[in-house]
Amino acid sequence: MGSDEKTATLDESGILRPSEGSAWLIDGKRASENVLASISEETRKLAAQGVKPGLAVILVGEDPASQVYVKSKSRTALACGFHSVQHDLPAHAGEDDILALIAKLNADPAIHGILLQLPLPNGRDATRIIESIDPAKDVDGLHPLNAGLLAIGDLERALVPCTPAGCVHLLDRTAAVLGREVAGAHAVVVGRSNLVGKPIVQLLLARNATVTIAHSKSRDLPGIVGSADILVAAVGRPQMIQGEWIKPGAIVLDVGINRIPAEGTTETGEPKTRLVGDVARQAALSKAAAITPVPGGVGPMTIAMLMANTLRAAKMRVGL
Template identity: 60%
Template sequence: MIDGKAEAAKITEAIGAEVAAASFVPGLAVVLVGDDPASAVYVRNKSRTAERCGFHSVQHTLPADTSMEALLALVAALNADPAIHGILVQLPLPRHLDPAAVIAAIDPDKDVDGLHVVNAGRLAVGDPAAIVPCTPLGSMHLIGTVRGTDLSGLNAVVVGRSRLVGLPLALLLTQANATVTIAHSRTKDLDAVCRGADILAAAVGRPQMLKGGAIKPGATVIDIGINRIPDATKASGSRLVGDVAFDEAGHAGAITPVPGGVGPMTIAMLMRNTLDAARRAAQKI
């Protein structure tokens, strides 16, 4: 079992120590539009972690009917604020707002989610100045705890091709010298493709899509999916599962659970990205 919660705790503790010794205070601004319960929980967890790390933490909660003009004006103000080094606009946004335009408005050097096209381009060409999306970055850290940082000679399969997770993770794996295949729901004989993977990362958002037969014995499995399914045995009537059928993956060499795997690492890497952005800003002064 790959304990993402324990790894995340180590990382945030180290970040807190770095901040305490630094001559600057990293500033993180999180923007929440609307009252989506899941988004509110995520934002609250991010803000609390930032405070524990010693950051200057700011949360802007806007009503669901906020106009595009008002949201872009807030982003512009945060871009101009020297006390803010990281800006995160929580997705998804209400339907009348354009997430691509909002992301494009964020200063790439403050884009701690790593979604701006400038950061995507920097990552694609291996520029060390790239801010990498948090979930792929956290996934790579967990892979490193099992396989090390040099993945030469290993086959990796990423199931999923999103801008947020699948594509950047494939780039990171390639840069670590793995031989990488990007698969998805339309891949022919997906199970056979996955069975060739020494490292299998699932990021498709379909509950328990990958069964035991898709996993090579001894493989490192990174389950990035978070899906809620009905479960009458739970007081809530539901439970969280990943994209991998966990109970069928006993022959994997290592696997991340859901919850408690990649999720905590995503927040830890948000803190790391914010600290790095603050350090770069301090060096420019």
């Protein structure tokens, strides 16, 4: 395929766009819009059958960042045609108050998905509270039952954490456009968190990739990274992975969202900051075949996959 034909194919996909280097940028915003459009259409069809997906979001306390995230999730749910409710509890709410609310939502047939916004205020046992959520309504995919189903490869029943699900959605489509096979490829995941690293490993294994999981204490991390056909960076350290480490032609999914100082000050005199990923992007653009930008890559997919999980939970609840 010539370069013009390749560019036309990429443009039609709507997923990849040019960068200032040789790598393509994986457009998570465009991909998320496509996912949400599909969810809205399926929701309209379900509504005609008397089924309306319901999402309940619980926010404890007044953390500004959490408030922004919760409003965005609730707004997106409404845009998809869901029944959307938000429960705001004060920071002093005790565990018993939170557990009582979750018990009520577990029993509510109009609610198919329950999301507990994390982190919780200090002194709250997040594990205990998450485990009280009905696993069939655990649209964050954090309940031990869903983690266990994912670990044994039962993707028919598992609700998968939203960020890993978004990552593999982008990977599947990027690989298809580039003419790559995920099956048999060597995937390296840098990061071993329960929220991102471990679930992504399971999802890659389900696609028959050969997977290595590495972390900040791995010996010869540059060498491990350099062997990856597919690299997932989810270690939570700004620009820790150097672009020079990356194997030429690799597909890179940068999950990191880190705020670092930038030049200058704001109008109020505060020091400016900027968002960067876990990969030193500028150098990576000359090595990778495709890479997710930060921001605008994996981030937008997280809310889209939350909506996808809620829709799926609603369908599973009524046997569809």
